[in-house]
Amino acid sequence: MQNFSELPISSWLKERLASARFSTPTPIQAAAIPQALEGKDLLATAQTGTGKTLAFLIPVIEKLLCQDSKGIAALVLVPTRELAMQVADQFNALRGRLSPAALVVGGLPERHQLSSIRNGARVVVATPGRLEDFLDRKHVHFGSLQILVLDEADRMLDMGFLPAIRRIVAALPQERQTMCFSATMEGAMGRLVKDYTRDAVRLAFGSTLKPSANVRLQAFEVAVDSKQDALRHLLTKEGGRCLIFSRTKRGAERIAKNLNRDGIHAAIIHGDRSQSQRIAALEAFQRGRCRVLVATDLASRGIHVQDIVHVINYDLPEVAENFIHRVGRTGRAGGRGVASTLFAKDQRTDLFELERTLGIRMERMRLGGDPHETGDQMRAGVDRMPSSPKPRLVRLPGEVLQAQMES
Ligand SMILES: Nc1ncnc2c1ncn2[C@@H]1O[C@H](COP(=O)(O)OP(=O)(O)OP(=O)(O)O)[C@@H](O)[C@H]1O
Numbered sequence: 001m002q003n004f005s006e007l008p009i010s011s012w013l014k015e016r017l018a019s020a021r022f023s024t025p026t027p028i029q030a031a032a033i034p035q036a037l038e039g040k041d042l043l044a045t046a047q048t049g050t051g052k053t054l055a056f057l058i059p060v061i062e063k064l065l066c067q068d069s070k071g072i073a074a075l076v077l078v079p080t081r082e083l084a085m086q087v088a089d090q091f092n093a094l095r096g097r098l099s100p101a102a103l104v105v106g107g108l109p110e111r112h113q114l115s116s117i118r119n120g121a122r123v124v125v126a127t128p129g130r131l132e133d134f135l136d137r138k139h140v141h142f143g144s145l146q147i148l149v150l151d152e153a154d155r156m157l158d159m160g161f162l163p164a165i166r167r168i169v170a171a172l173p174q175e176r177q178t179m180c181f182s183a184t185m186e187g188a189m190g191r192l193v194k195d196y197t198r199d200a201v202r203l204a205f206g207s208t209l210k211p212s213a214n215v216r217l218q219a220f221e222v223a224v225d226s227k228q229d230a231l232r233h234l235l236t237k238e239g240g241r242c243l244i245f246s247r248t249k250r251g252a253e254r255i256a257k258n259l260n261r262d263g264i265h266a267a268i269i270h271g272d273r274s275q276s277q278r279i280a281a282l283e284a285f286q287r288g289r290c291r292v293l294v295a296t297d298l299a300s301r302g303i304h305v306q307d308i309v310h311v312i313n314y315d316l317p318e319v320a321e322n323f324i325h326r327v328g329r330t331g332r333a334g335g336r337g338v339a340s341t342l343f344a345k346d347q348r349t350d351l352f353e354l355e356r357t358l359g360i361r362m363e364r365m366r367l368g369g370d371p372h373e374t375g376d377q378m379r380a381g382v383d384r385m386p387s388s389p390k391p392r393l394v395r396l397p398g399e400v401l402q403a404q405m406e407s
């Protein structure tokens with residue numbers, strides 16, 4: 001499909017999309033929107049940064065614009081507060097005469113969230129915990145719900161939201177449309193979607209088991225005590241927005257503190273920060289008040305910040321799939337990016353294992369001279385290290401499934 005004008009949506013929405021400078025639907029949008037408008041249930045997997053949010057929001061908006069009814073018609077469940085805010089913002093940017101989405105997330109005062117529901121929001125974007133609480137207290141009613149969207153559904157299960165999701169879905173009408181977006185449709189996810197969807201159309205675009213091909217992957221071997229020097233070196237060598245991932249919250253604090261001490265202004269986002277601190281950090285990063293954000297995997301899923309040019313894995317991710325999502329914060333919407341991974345000598349096997357699991361190869365780089373050298377010696381520049389043997393590519397079961405689905 002060449003243009004949004006070829007989609008079966010109202011001319012009003014086409015104009016809104018055009019004025020927001022969206023001209024060509026991405027493959028997942030071109031496939032999902034017509035099916036969703038026909039009322040089909042969807043099970044969709046697509047690579048990071050390929051426009052899944054609009055793939056479900058456009059049908060939601062189109063359907064609501066064509067109705068004159070009242071009550072909550074669509075519920076979007078997502079794993080994190082930040083992602084909920086971004087989805088609500090995207091809806092609000094295109095909503096036209098529809099009421100703003102009600103945001104239902106923890107960590108923020110309830111008052112505003114409740115008043116937007118009472119004021120007639122037709123779309124609720126929520127994290128499962130706070131929504132379950134609202135349901136228990138009968139603050140929200142889903143009698144007129146038509147569409148349920150689960151975004152980053154596998155992540156919600158990983159975070160232990162399954163019981164909350166079960167209770168929330170039990171409160172929804174059985175007669176509804178369900179759209180599920182997930183990096184995997186296997187295991188617990190498979191059972192969940194089997195219970196919640198009927199004759200679903202399966203859409204799969206690109207492998208969600210591999211990082212986007214738009215991202216150049218590189219790995220730097222550094223001595224444990226020179227990681228911070230390596231980081232400073234990478235950051236001073238080039239400009240642009242950079243997102244740094246730490247495995248732990250304390251680690252994120254320490255990294256940012258050291259960067260700030262070195263005169264590199266870095267914001268911090270992790271689960272132990274207050275919600276207002278989290279919002280302020282993301283905003284400072286988005287608006288360019290600081291070009292570096294240090295985060296835990298809290299920020300690895302779904303979050304979109306325009307023009308992140310560099311993702312740095314200060315620590316190796318705990319699970320291989322987080323690598324894909326971390327790296328997916330750059331190289332989005334057809335853009336290009338770089339992802340650098342720092343590892344210590346005794347993590348060579350872990351790095352190799354990560355590559356083997358994902359069937360990828362990171363370019364071995366070094367920060368000038370011996371990787372164990374620090375500080376000034378590193379400023380000598382970045383060189384390529386001699387490459388180690390090619391890892392055996394493994395085909396993961398999900399990929400086979402996707403290939404079958406696509407054919
Ligand atoms: N048709 C389009 N043309 C150009 N840009 C688009 C289009 N659709 C979406 N985008 C932009 O692409 C970026 C990524 O979109 P989005 O966050 O929806 O991706 P995603 O597939 O949900 O990624 P993730 O897997 O990380 O959640 C956003 O900036 C969005 O505005």
Ligand SMILES: [Mg+2]
Pocket residue numbers: 052053151302
């Ligand atoms: Mg997304």
